[in-house]
Amino acid sequence: MSAVLEVKNLVKVYPGDVKALKGISFEVKEGEIYGLIGPNGAGKTTTLRIIATILEPTEGDVLVDGYSVKRNPNEVRKRISYLPEEAGAYKYLTGYEFLDFIASFYTSNPEKKIEMIKEAITISGLGRRINDKIKTYSKGMLRRLLVAKTLMVKPRLALLDEPTSGLDVVNAQRVRSIIKKYAREYKVTILFSSHNMLEVEYLCDRVAIIHAGEIIVEGRPKELMSKYDASNLEEVFVKIVGEAE
Amino acid sequence: MSAFKTILFKEIKSMIRDPKILIAMIITPVIITGLMYGIIIFSTHQVIKESLYAQGIVAVLDEDHGYWAGNFTDYLKEIGYKVEFVESRDELLSIIRNRSIACGIIIPRGFTENITLNKSAYVNVYIYIASPSMTYLTSRTKILSIIERYSENITSIFIKTHGLNPEYVLNPLNSTIKVIIRDKTIALKDLGSIIGSLMIVNMGFPLIALILASFLVQLTATSIAVEKEEKMFETILSLPISRLSFIAAKIVASVIIGLLSVFIYGALFMWYFTSLSTLSSSTTTSQTTSEASTSIVSAIAGIYGSGGVALLVLSLFGLVLFILGISIILALFVEDVRSAQIITSYIVLPLVIIMIMNMFLDLSSFPETTRHLIALIPLINTCLVPTYLFLGDYLSVYLAISSSIIYALIVMYIASKLVTTEKVFVLKPFRRKRRR
Numbered sequence: 001m002s003a004v005l006e007v008k009n010l011v012k013v014y015p016g017d018v019k020a021l022k023g024i025s026f027e028v029k030e031g032e033i034y035g036l037i038g039p040n041g042a043g044k045t046t047t048l049r050i051i052a053t054i055l056e057p058t059e060g061d062v063l064v065d066g067y068s069v070k071r072n073p074n075e076v077r078k079r080i081s082y083l084p085e086e087a088g089a090y091k092y093l094t095g096y097e098f099l100d101f102i103a104s105f106y107t108s109n110p111e112k113k114i115e116m117i118k119e120a121i122t123i124s125g126l127g128r129r130i131n132d133k134i135k136t137y138s139k140g141m142l143r144r145l146l147v148a149k150t151l152m153v154k155p156r157l158a159l160l161d162e163p164t165s166g167l168d169v170v171n172a173q174r175v176r177s178i179i180k181k182y183a184r185e186y187k188v189t190i191l192f193s194s195h196n197m198l199e200v201e202y203l204c205d206r207v208a209i210i211h212a213g214e215i216i217v218e219g220r221p222k223e224l225m226s227k228y229d230a231s232n233l234e235e236v237f238v239k240i241v242g243e244a245e
Numbered sequence: 246m247s248a249f250k251t252i253l254f255k256e257i258k259s260m261i262r263d264p265k266i267l268i269a270m271i272i273t274p275v276i277i278t279g280l281m282y283g284i285i286i287f288s289t290h291q292v293i294k295e296s297l298y299a300q301g302i303v304a305v306l307d308e309d310h311g312y313w314a315g316n317f318t319d320y321l322k323e324i325g326y327k328v329e330f331v332e333s334r335d336e337l338l339s340i341i342r343n344r345s346i347a348c349g350i351i352i353p354r355g356f357t358e359n360i361t362l363n364k365s366a367y368v369n370v371y372i373y374i375a376s377p378s379m380t381y382l383t384s385r386t387k388i389l390s391i392i393e394r395y396s397e398n399i400t401s402i403f404i405k406t407h408g409l410n411p412e413y414v415l416n417p418l419n420s421t422i423k424v425i426i427r428d429k430t431i432a433l434k435d436l437g438s439i440i441g442s443l444m445i446v447n448m449g450f451p452l453i454a455l456i457l458a459s460f461l462v463q464l465t466a467t468s469i470a471v472e473k474e475e476k477m478f479e480t481i482l483s484l485p486i487s488r489l490s491f492i493a494a495k496i497v498a499s500v501i502i503g504l505l506s507v508f509i510y511g512a513l514f515m516w517y518f519t520s521l522s523t524l525s526s527s528t529t530t531s532q533t534t535s536e537a538s539t540s541i542v543s544a545i546a547g548i549y550g551s552g553g554v555a556l557l558v559l560s561l562f563g564l565v566l567f568i569l570g571i572s573i574i575l576a577l578f579v580e581d582v583r584s585a586q587i588i589t590s591y592i593v594l595p596l597v598i599i600m601i602m603n604m605f606l607d608l609s610s611f612p613e614t615t616r617h618l619i620a621l622i623p624l625i626n627t628c629l630v631p632t633y634l635f636l637g638d639y640l641s642v643y644l645a646i647s648s649s650i651i652y653a654l655i656v657m658y659i660a661s662k663l664v665t666t667e668k669v670f671v672l673k674p675f676r677r678k679r680r681r
């Protein structure tokens with residue numbers, strides 16, 4: 001399987017000489033779910049923002065389907081769909097209008113657009129509430145709508161920053177199943193960031209533990225658990241991050 | 246549908262549905278301004294009506310009981326007052342506290358005798374002021390102008406008895422006014438009409454520019470800040486759309502809504518000025534003839550004409566572009582709508598000062614070079630275009646318009662460079678300090 005995402009020696013220095021990333025590299029293959037885990041301020045969101053073409057790398061490069069975020073950001077944007085951790089939506093639009101707005105940027109074919117929106121309505125599970133204004137939605141409903149808008153376009157690479165944050169157990173489980181389904185059935189490659197180790201263990205084919213802007217360890221969850229003699233990924237994480245600190 | 250159209254439709258939809266924008270841009274001007282103008286016009290109408298027609302009761306203490314005292318009270322009745330005679334000064338002072346009594350007049354002993362002997366006569370007028378309102382004060386003080394009119398009548402009678410022409414004796418020297426604007430000479434009875442017309446053009450244009458600029462600044466800055474406040478900015482930056490289309494759609498949506506607001510305000514102003522001019526022309530005695538009115542309109546049309554109007558529109562276009570560029574640059578670096586509104590006040594406030602300054606600036610007294618240099622100062626130059634046109638200083642007009650457009654293009658270029666880089670996301674010079 002070819003790599004949809006290639007992160008090469010990525011360095012990011014913010015104004016004030018704040019080094020957020022210190023040369024990280026990893027690859028994610030087609031249809032793979034890859035988890036980036038790490039404590040707050042480790043560099044997870046910065047990595048996702050660089051891949052989403054919002055931030056520019058100070059050094060190194062990122063290739064999405066072979067297109068560089070530095071040289072071809074527009075081509076990269078056509079192939080990705082990004083769900084930021086603190087995402088919102090236009091509160092004066094209805095859920096349907098919002099999905100229609102997002103879908104319009106990915107297809108000019110009206111039939112395809114309707115298909116995308118139908119799919120998103122199913123993913124979100126909003127039912128008739130899809131025609132209500134977004135300002136009337138609960139936090140959970142909004143998050144489901146945002147996950148739906150990210151996946152409905154079936155991107156080559158979906159970037160999900162804490163996709164289940166703010167969701168209750170049932171809804172979080174539902175979103176996880178949908179993410180898995182998209183990766184398996186539609187070969188959508190997923191780069192995923194989360195604090196929830198159980199979620200990462202359940203969803204990810206491979207994970208990278210990132211700390212202070214560096215990838216400390218990378219591998220399959222089971223391999224890591226075996227390597228660090230831990231019963232779950234949380235224990236692995238605590239052992240590795242504890243050692244690093 | 247192109248990305249530009251998609252964003253434009255979304256913007257207009259969001260703005261129309263946003264109650265804050267609806268209240269600020271449409272409901273407030275229509276209700277508050279309309280109501281305010283309505284009250285002003287109504288009260289002006291009332292004041293004019295009150296000053297023309299005598300209404301109410303005048304309490305009179307006649308201590309004279311002579312011919313001219315009777316003649317004076319008959320005159321008061323003739324013009325519409327009801328006269329109520331009282332017996333004492335105390336009664337008069339007590340009765341005038343009643344709201345239905347317009348005033349109290351004491352005609353002292355010797356009133357008739359003085360007039361008959363060609364000596365000045367006096368009446369004592371008592372006015373009780375129970376309210377500070379303009380309508381009330383006008384109704385209470387109009388008795389003084391009525392006494393003045395009565396005095397003029399007596400003068401005319403005396404002049405006639407001496408075989409002279411009262412019109413000549415009272416006004417031995419008169420003037421006819423001819424105003425020359427460019428190559429047109431207009432005969433006028435009073436200067437008010439032409440001054441009013443020129444003021445409307447000279448002040449109205451900067452006022453329109455100010456209103457349009459402040460609306461656009463607020464709308465554009467707010468519409469960009471909304472993306473951040475609603476946490477859509479990251480999502481938008483990662484979508485497969487040109488960031489310039491995104492900004493352009495925001496600008497066009499702001500211009501559409503801004504023009505709509507200006508149209509509403511403009512219609513209200515027109516209604517206000519038209520109502521006031523109709524009122525004054527229907528009530529004032531020194532009316533300008535319809536012929537003179539036509540001459541004024543044609544003279545002003547001659548100054549500004551279709552070419553002048555085109556230049557005014559072009560200068561407004563330059564100003565709008567410049568203001569939009571500045572507001573985009575500022576808005577890109579704010580975090581929320583509140584910060585955006587604070588930032589826009591930095592632009593709107595100087596505009597108000599510039600507008601007021603323009604009203605008092607006599608450009609005709611400045612040397613030509615100074616006028617040309619002033620024409621290069623952004624914002625000020627656009628407000629001065631009507632004056633330059635009036636003076637026939639077309640070089641300054643062209644300098645003002647071209648410099649505005651050049652400044653606008655420079656600012657727009659900087660804005661376009663900023664939106665295509667990560668600076669829009671990373672730089673936060675207007676970050677509000679959070680309380681710990």
